[in-house]
Amino acid sequence: MSVGIRHDDLRRRNRAMVISAVRRAGQPSRTEIAATTGLSHSTISAISSDLIGEGILTESKASETTSLKRGRPQIGLALSPEAAAVVTVVLSLNFLSVAVIDYSGHVVAEEQRRVDTLTMPRDELVGECVAIVRRRLEDPDLDVGSVARIAMGIQGITDSHARAMLWSPITPLTDIAFADILEKEFGIPATMENDCNMMAIALQWRDPARYRDNFIAILLSHGIGMGLVLKGELFTGTHSSGGEFGHMIHRPGGALCRCGRRGCVEAYAGNYAIWRAAMGASEDAEPTDVGDPEMRALAAKARLEDGPEREAYRRAGEALGFGLGSLFALIDPAPVAMVGVSAAAFDLIEPALRETIAQTAGGQHSRSISFDTEPNELPLIREGCAMRALTFVDQEIFAPGGQARAGKHVA
Amino acid sequence: MSVGIRHDDLRRRNRAMVISAVRRAGQPSRTEIAATTGLSHSTISAISSDLIGEGILTESKASETTSLKRGRPQIGLALSPEAAAVVTVVLSLNFLSVAVIDYSGHVVAEEQRRVDTLTMPRDELVGECVAIVRRRLEDPDLDVGSVARIAMGIQGITDSHARAMLWSPITPLTDIAFADILEKEFGIPATMENDCNMMAIALQWRDPARYRDNFIAILLSHGIGMGLVLKGELFTGTHSSGGEFGHMIHRPGGALCRCGRRGCVEAYAGNYAIWRAAMGASEDAEPTDVGDPEMRALAAKARLEDGPEREAYRRAGEALGFGLGSLFALIDPAPVAMVGVSAAAFDLIEPALRETIAQTAGGQHSRSISFDTEPNELPLIREGCAMRALTFVDQEIFAPGGQARAGKHVA
């Protein structure tokens, strides 16, 4: 049951709002913050003076555009880079990437490494992750505020509390509580997030005009993943990270999917599925890993001439169109971002996709559905992790006091 | 962008919370309210004394169970029945039903009427609705507070602002702005809600233990509809009432659906679809109206002996299982309520449904998914409309001031 608002919550929430306004706007003046938050100038003045005193915000000289205006120039407020720092860890197929990011969002250190995720035993995989973070954190050249949060992103299913990886296509291992492991190792609060959800978060920051209240980020890579934002908030399942878009059943009893079931969307639209179909292999053939260069070559061939390659992309479009159509039947159409290597071949996918959507309940407005593509998912995932960690610091560490009283009348 | 919390919002929100606590609990004492809201006794005391002064709450003698306890007996607080009233209007196939409900939620007047919705011209349909409401409101025997809200529920698609019916299976007419019409006619704020959404609201009030944060209400009637509650809130689409569950595509190019497309879930699980299949008619046969008694007879026959009737229900289960599986792939499994005449035949549907779900991504926990049935949808819809209207009064009329300031810096 929702709980009453206490008097002290008020200041906390408004503090959080000011910080968030600064993070969003970059270098707003107090007047601008007052306008966007709807709070009075005096309140903003009081709160920002507190925040500056605590070293969370800094006054930077007015933006240059102001010099044309009369009157007292605005003083821009910015996030102090040294107020805190966060670490992002992105684990994907055979690839591990870490970055240290200061409070203002700039990358101050990073390291990337090839690791053989598919065959590594559990201890080694966990060990690699811990070791790479330790190397970056213990680097004597590192000059940041205290590290307040670690956000790890991974392809696959995570639990709804963002603590553990439950299942992932990049490793046969299951149920690794990365968040707990990192927390224990470094004494820093950590989360384990789903990659597509992080892509969605990143898109929301990159292009808030387009990706605001309702939108969908779809990863077209080896597997098919989805991040869904509804009413401005990331939508996660009740138990898991949710959005198993790739495993909606497209054709009951159809092509073999990597998950072991048959007929999933992914079994037609995943890299391995497109490759399998283009090579003329059976739908029952075991999924195989296909590299990005091979996929690009495949797309080039499909563009060049009609043939099994082009047909494979067409069928991928059909499967994706089916999935989106079902989704749109439930939530109404929304902007879609296609991310990943096959997004670069979206021209081959789009016609069949649109045609299929048009035949579904959600497809009534199929003309108005707009797609955007972004071939490289890694930067998006990292950005999403960074923003997730930073906004956590904004809200839970620099505007604390949330539900701390909950346990009170237990005593 | 979310807006800051002003000082005066605080009282408003806490007022709303107290009212809501009373509505939920029935006759809570001030102490109980303090416990559920987390606010202090003094605050509750101040707010409830205001509310009593304004005639919104009344003190009723303590509940009888208290007599065993020592100490000052608790004074129950209850909603004053005469503080306000609301009207519910439920329009379904050939049936129009109106009720006047006092602020405490009791029905004080009602009227039901058979109308030929399928053939009525627009003016007549609208006229009937207005007339029946007028009759109830102008009844000299009616003794309620001022009517503060009209909530109308209808089978079909409504717009996301709850103003208009966009499309409905009960009439060939489209785009009727019932909310605007009723508002203009009676000078009372009105809404036009989707029936399945109202069913979901009603379930949340009837059994909050089971239907709380995430659950699904499915109407198994002539058509198939869905109301979806996620994170405790009704989920509606971005443009429309959303949740066109019945028109997810089960078999591309399959059986003819009432909506004109092919292969929808409804084209296998709607009353007309079950009937059509049981009669051995073609999947291309035009949908026909089937009465509830006929459906009950069909179910009885299917229970008695194996044959086309039983097979028809099995296929309905398959279609529903497919739809739920896709849905569960996106949102994770949640409790389901099956409502409507075919819910009484759920024993015939369930085996195939569970079997199908088990084959989908969302079906991993298919054992744990629980179904509940409720054969009669009308009382649920009315209850949902009533609760929706009453909580609107609670929050917007008796705890006003919401976002009234929004237009301020436009001037």
Added chain:
DNA sequence: CCCTTTTTTTCGAGCCTCAAAAAAATACTG
């Protein structure tokens, strides 16, 4: 050098919530 314009800070007023104490209302006890 003074005036205008715009931004930021200061100050007093008005509310709101909270904690603690007081008051109220009943059951238990001898």
Added chain:
DNA sequence: CAGTATTTTTTTGAGGCTCGAAAAAAAGGG
């Protein structure tokens, strides 16, 4: 039957928050 214990409700004073208005600050323009 009176006094005590117990629990609920109300009262009261303190502290904190936001707001509006006025003052102060920091420029450009004439």
